[in-house]
Amino acid sequence: MDYLPYIKNKIARTQEEASRTLSLWRFKDEKIVFTNGCFDILHRGHIEYLAQAANLGTKLIIGLNSDASVKRLKGENRPVNDENARALALASLIFVDEVILFDSDTPYDLIDYVQPDVLVKGGDYNPEEIVGYDIVKAKNGKIITIDFVEGYSTTSILNKI
Numbered sequence: 001m002d003y004l005p006y007i008k009n010k011i012a013r014t015q016e017e018a019s020r021t022l023s024l025w026r027f028k029d030e031k032i033v034f035t036n037g038c039f040d041i042l043h044r045g046h047i048e049y050l051a052q053a054a055n056l057g058t059k060l061i062i063g064l065n066s067d068a069s070v071k072r073l074k075g076e077n078r079p080v081n082d083e084n085a086r087a088l089a090l091a092s093l094i095f096v097d098e099v100i101l102f103d104s105d106t107p108y109d110l111i112d113y114v115q116p117d118v119l120v121k122g123g124d125y126n127p128e129e130i131v132g133y134d135i136v137k138a139k140n141g142k143i144i145t146i147d148f149v150e151g152y153s154t155t156s157i158l159n160k161i
Helices: 003-008 015-027 044-054 067-074 083-091 108-114 133-138 154-160
Strands: 032-037 059-065 098-102 118-122 142-146
Touching: 003 083, 015 032, 015 098, 015 108, 032 044, 032 108, 044 059, 044 118, 044 142, 059 067, 059 083, 059 108, 083 098, 098 108, 108 133, 118 133, 133 142
Parallel strands: 032 059, 032 118, 059 098, 118 142
Antiparallel strands: none
């Protein structure tokens, strides 16, 4: 099997590119889990978090901040890895079903578009304050927080370098 086309097919650069896949999943009544982030330097903490998120449904979608968005949120020297590299790394994970890039500072519009059954963020968030909480709650979905793996963060990795 030629894996690279399969992996690249899991990456959507716009909501419109993801629409066909989302329509199919909705038709099949898949339980869609959504999370988002910058995922600048993929590490053990990210992988464990995403694997746990994937266990909460049948399809895992990651909203990935674009390079411009990461720069606005994290500073001029970020991201370390460009959006193409970050998207490819995430899409290569077996439990990730779709990676959708977004350019805004929050994924609110993307969450509204996806209409996930489960919204997942890290344990440092208060569920009621998670962007998209109102959207998911309005459709009787779940908002779940997952604890971080202690000692693993992009910032701590960058500080070691």
